[in-house]
Amino acid sequence: MGQLLQQFINGLTIGSFYALIALGYTMVYGVLKLINFAHGDLFMLGAYLGLTLIGIALGAGLSASMLLSLVPILLAVMGIVAMVGIALERAAYRPLYRAGRLPAVVSALGASIFLQNFVMLTYGARYRVYPKGIFPEVLWTIGGARLYLEQIIMLVLAFLLMTGLYLFVQRTRAGTAMRAVALDHDTARLMGIDVYRIITLVFIIGPALGAAGGVMVGIFYGRIYFTMGWTYGLKAFIAAILGGIGNIPGAMLGGVLLGIIEALATGFVSDAWKNAIAFFILVLILILRPRGLLGERVAEKL
């Protein structure tokens, strides 16, 4: 029983990271029908920038467990990566919107390779390690399962970011405009919406959330690497499809579900078979629901 609960906690933690990254894929897809393969690498860039800024903060005399100093660091990283996101959209995607969808996808792959190599060359090809002890080690044992304060902070933070995004899209004017653009670019333009501004907004929010995920993964697991964007990106992309791509609650559900399926497959079958089992379930779900779990509202995505 303790083991099952522990596996749920494990899966929920992994899944919430997948979900946070999946949001970036799903938003860009919803608005542009473009799979932004560089998104995983923006997440990775966030992890590296977080490392640099935490290093600077520690160098300036802040102790490792200064939780409050993490807030400005997180915001700064999100800001910088959002700017990279805007630059990426201007340089790699905007010139290609008229060329159709395939050239933009190829361009996204190119941007991904560029970002990876950029980080490899500036930070070096070795694993980098976050400083230890950023969060105080507080631990609860519930029915044999172990839960750390750090895990709760990560889960709450991920949940807050995702809920914030959901409310923003559903309740604000800009969010409404974003949904309108997702439905139809031309009609949205006729309604007086500046489509390019909305696209820019998407490329601010998506990369910023990805960057937050990067810093969180860095702090939580402690070890970052310049190809981590691919691994996480792939899983997050699958999570987005599982939940219904273009659908924000779907991305969250897909991410958490994928994390839990993986954890349970490892716990009760075999770690070696984990991916095979997870993808088998994915295929099953897609056969039964080709648009993903929450993808039924075809008319109104995002």
Place this chain on the structure above:
Amino acid sequence: MSKKLLISITLLLMLSIAVGCKPAAKEPIKIGLQAPITGEYAYEGEGFVKVIDLVVEQINEKGILGGRKIEIVKCDDMGKPDESSKCANQLVSAGVKAVVGSYSSTCTEPASEIYNEAGILQITPSSTATRLSQKGFQRFFRVCFLDDRQGLFAAKFMLEKLGADTAVFLHDNSTYAKGLAEWAEKYYKEAGGNSLLIDAINPEDTDFKPILTKIKGLNPKAVYFTGYHPQGGLLLKQSKELGADFYWVMGNACNNPEMIDIAGLDAAKGTYVTTEPLPKDIPGDVAKKFYNDFVAKYGEPPASIWWVMAGDALRVIVKAMEETNSTDPAKMAEYLHNEFANYPGITGNIIGFDEKGDRKGTVHVAYVITDAGEFELVK
């Protein structure tokens, strides 16, 4: 055109060919280095380059085969099998006579096929998967020791030294790690141990808590992980977070201080590593001298045994060239199989190679990570 002119042109041409021929004998001898200079195992690949540069520097002071220099042609296989094949083809076209490389068995395997076909002598410093030498390649050698011998050592160590009669074996599905885990499990069972589980992690993952939760539930006395140090570090960190209290024993791919950085000292201390001895613990004057030379050149000691193994791979190639007075891979291979014996290496005495090209003997030892974060020899 007059006859005189024709003759003089012909003479001139012949002369130029003759002149062109002479430096050809003094041309540098090309030797390939295939290593993961970037990518997952860049730490080892960079170390290979450092050691090889130093060895080449020392050899080129005098030169070999009547003053010829050695020229190293490097190729970066990024630790990936597909890049490895590309590298092998590239080095073959570059005209190398012998190759040092590659690091991981997964990369060495496809490359060895290509080198074998091209008739090139290959010595791997660090690929220990048993099956690499089972293919009957006459010009394939290794200066490291086989997985099965490390597996035997690990099984005995867990049973006899740690008194662990139940154990879990964990690998990462790479050629090397899987082989080592399976050998270790086999010998462990034969010696009376109870193997509770053998499973593979996915090295791309960063969260190993699901598998660790499962292992903790099985309640083994020891876990033998045969994968690489970046994953080893995370396993240690996360198993401590889960409150696991079994012994961690790691294979020789975790013989790397970077693992302690990743795990954090708190989680890493008390971990055992079965491996060849660290550079500082290698016996022999030649080894000691090289260790000091390395420190003098780079200001820090060689961090991993595999770096030094790369140096010995090159030194064995050069020795074979000098003894056979040729750069013919077939002649060199014959010499290494039959005559080469008791060569003082920078990784200890090299007794010789058997008919499969595997280095004879064994040097495996166990280290424990101390409270100060040092690898200390277990006596």
